[in-house]
Amino acid sequence: MLDWDKLTILELEEMAEAGQYVLNCYRVLAKTSDNIVGELIKGHDTFYEMEHYPPGDVFDPETHSQYYYHAHRDGEHGHFHTFLRSDGMMAGEEPVSGQSHMSYMDERDDNICHLIAVSMDNRGFPLSLFTTNRWVTAENWYAAEDVVAFVDRFEIDVAQPSWPVNIWLTALIRLYKPVIRQLILERDQKIIEWQSTYPERDVFEDRDLEVTSEFKISVEEYLTEIENRLTEKLGKQLAG
Template sequence: MRSQVRRQQVRTQKLGSVKKRRPCPETAAAAPAAAFRLLETYANLAKKGEHLLGNLLDGTPPRQWAHYPEADAIDQSGGYQWFYHSHSPADREVTSEHGHIHLFARKPLWGRRLRLGSEGAFAMLCGNPQENPETRHLVGLGFDAKGIPISLFTVNSWVTGDLMLGADLTLELLQSINLNTGHADIDTVIESVVRLCAPELQELLRRRDEVLRRHQGPDKLFDQSLELLSEVHIDLDKKLATVAIM
């Protein structure tokens, strides 16, 4: 199980159903550049003999359940934030995951857009929650022990202590992401993976909404029997082999 990973009160530092769609031309055009940046990042790390998460973890094994960084990595200009953590072996199914990143969007990115019809429909699907958190969980990225992304996943709202956004707005925020948290290599990997994996993200959110649609009851977002909503495993080697890197 992915047990609760955030306090119910999210930090407040300043700053419908999913229709399967073809990637827009802008998304398709971004894939080669994203592939190049991803390969360049790992090549530079290998040249220096460094691990992607080495600086974040200060060169030590991660403490289970701890947030890295402790107060989250805050994107001061773009309005995103993330943290990395790992679970205890007893709390994980058999998996090659070493840990994962939870990625969030802060209110300036979506506050006024909750009035969109698609967001109203998604709120209805979720049981019209009355909470008003400062962040919305966008996606989780699972990593193996080598620091390579191996999965994308979504979790129920009780896990992260905030809420979610509809699929269209979530995909838009992911595809336009431009992180500047002070953790340049990790920021680049997050940006590159979400741009490379646009089709997988569409499928991930389709599955998420289907699970929410099937689950009855007004408190589905806080039903602790409903934790992992959707997950898609990714093979970046195969993905990169299909992209004509510029």
């Protein structure tokens, strides 16, 4: 999935640093027998499918990043959905022209773009990263090159509802940025292929197409690979 040879030393160092933030969040939470998911559903006697946790989502008013956690898929406890709202976008970054217009787009006064979803297990650790079709999150559809740029701007730098979770999610996305970039490109390719196969359907609202790309992850194994690749590249650099 990932072409490691194309990653620079700087990129690998930034990924390694982000990985340490991820591990540190696990360490801090483990001291009190807490975990990432538990932080978000704490105080709720019953965990309901499809409901957003926390209620009202988490939003950073400075970066215009947003996320929520909910559940509705088999094989996981639930998943995070991450977004960037239009105030975090630059001039010229507009939704894809020609896409259908749905009533849910009129229920808000700005645009919103889904970035990546993070599947979680029952212990509060990530299982996979995946992208979704437009109808899944009622987003506005942006082209892959814009979404990739939006990923770089995602940051939740607020204390509530859980500072460790906010740090963890921000760092996880930075850690897996090259993988997420590839998943977003695969997302657009899937849309093109689906549209070609079913030209009579509105591809963005087709309930038969929900997940557009997915990749299973293991933070520990990924960090080991990063360290190995970094050591190799630094060795070659020193050797001249």
